[in-house]
Amino acid sequence: MRDFLSSVRFKILVVILTVLVGFMIMAVYSGGTGQLAAQVISFVTVPLQRVSSGIAGSVTEFFDRFLGASELYDENLRLREELSELRKRQADYETVKHENEQFREVLGVMENRRDLKMETAAVIARDPADRFYSFTIDKGEMNNISVLDPVMTADGLVGRVTEVGKTYAKVVTILDVAVDVGAYDSATRDIGIVSGSIELAADGQCKMEHLPRDSEAKAGSLVLTSGGSLFPRDILIGRVVEVHPSVHGTSVIATIEPAAPIKSVKNVFVVTSFEGQGED
Amino acid sequence: MRIYFSKIGCTGMNRTATVKFMKYAIYALLLLLLYILQTVPGLFVLFDTKPVWVVPAAIAIAMFEGEFVGGIYGAVAGLLCDLGGFSLFGFNGFLICLCCILVGLLVENLMHCNVWSCLLFVFVTMLLCRSLEYLFAFGMWSYDAGWRVYALDELPIVIYSTLITPPPYLIARGLHRRFEAALR
Numbered sequence: 001m002r003d004f005l006s007s008v009r010f011k012i013l014v015v016i017l018t019v020l021v022g023f024m025i026m027a028v029y030s031g032g033t034g035q036l037a038a039q040v041i042s043f044v045t046v047p048l049q050r051v052s053s054g055i056a057g058s059v060t061e062f063f064d065r066f067l068g069a070s071e072l073y074d075e076n077l078r079l080r081e082e083l084s085e086l087r088k089r090q091a092d093y094e095t096v097k098h099e100n101e102q103f104r105e106v107l108g109v110m111e112n113r114r115d116l117k118m119e120t121a122a123v124i125a126r127d128p129a130d131r132f133y134s135f136t137i138d139k140g141e142m143n144n145i146s147v148l149d150p151v152m153t154a155d156g157l158v159g160r161v162t163e164v165g166k167t168y169a170k171v172v173t174i175l176d177v178a179v180d181v182g183a184y185d186s187a188t189r190d191i192g193i194v195s196g197s198i199e200l201a202a203d204g205q206c207k208m209e210h211l212p213r214d215s216e217a218k219a220g221s222l223v224l225t226s227g228g229s230l231f232p233r234d235i236l237i238g239r240v241v242e243v244h245p246s247v248h249g250t251s252v253i254a255t256i257e258p259a260a261p262i263k264s265v266k267n268v269f270v271v272t273s274f275e276g277q278g279e280d
Numbered sequence: 281m282r283i284y285f286s287k288i289g290c291t292g293m294n295r296t297a298t299v300k301f302m303k304y305a306i307y308a309l310l311l312l313l314l315y316i317l318q319t320v321p322g323l324f325v326l327f328d329t330k331p332v333w334v335v336p337a338a339i340a341i342a343m344f345e346g347e348f349v350g351g352i353y354g355a356v357a358g359l360l361c362d363l364g365g366f367s368l369f370g371f372n373g374f375l376i377c378l379c380c381i382l383v384g385l386l387v388e389n390l391m392h393c394n395v396w397s398c399l400l401f402v403f404v405t406m407l408l409c410r411s412l413e414y415l416f417a418f419g420m421w422s423y424d425a426g427w428r429v430y431a432l433d434e435l436p437i438v439i440y441s442t443l444i445t446p447p448p449y450l451i452a453r454g455l456h457r458r459f460e461a462a463l464r
Contacts, residue, residue: 009347013381024370028368052320123321
């Protein structure tokens, strides 16, 4: 042991450990831009991950047809219940009409968003240790993607870019407790903040906080982004599942079911430019 | 392996250096392959938990190759975890490098080099990494129900990663034995 402590090998290892501490300090200051070491490693790993995720995706899809039979059965039962619920709702024509108007509004918004510049990307890696379903995509700086760019699918908002390398970018989802999105309820126009929750993330849900105490937000209404410098306006986030008062009773909290399938998303759009981006 | 080297005409010091280079290159390739496996979306998912493959491999390499080589591969494995993960770049690199150095020293001075020791080392290393990650990312910030992350996400990863230790251990042992035989 004493020999080891006085050896050259020990000194080299101390240097390596010091360099690793240096990486950590640089990571704090780089604010989400991939470091040189990360860029070098990613040049080797990203193409391999792209191929492997493609192969794994095809294989998984094939076996899911058989392995997922029981899930499909459950889903079928659930959908039947939902259908029965929807039939009950038909009785109330005005409610249905109102919901229909909401859907038309959202669809119109999605079709008319000419101000959004988007880059398509594929999910190539998911961190085994991440509990908020964050992922890595196969596009980076070389495709004009930068830190804080919003990420979405055709269904709705997924999250935002948190780190960018030359050929990859890391995305944190709206299920993450570190992500806050300004949002409004499409039915009541009440505004709030959508953010992740440790308890809800396991079920693939998030919450909308700071709704006014007298808010009439209710289950079923749609939640969209309110816009600003970080996210474009009127991007669908999800649907309200449940509404309850906050602990102190000063506001209302809504549980949101994201519109995008965040847990299983395979392809996304990165919004590289939108009206109002970066403005304070 | 020996026949292969005699065929390509390697002798003496030249041959030793070639065998060592090949050994280290194959270890690096093994880590890279396991990293790809651990990050492929949907692969090896059990109850919403994925295992970390590179840590058992780095620990096994440290057990067979000693603290110096182990420390270097530990740093590489940790940096791969940082690259695919969302913690501070270098965080896992530092911890796993340190753990691999200690593993190398422990195996050299105190403990047996077998699969049970490897399971113990992987468990302790993963527990340390995940606990510190939890502490810095959640524990210090008093999130609601933060304990759930530790109990329902971090600990299952530690256990799952420990359970998948034998394959990387056996691969590392096989490679080590073959290359040692070639060197002799």
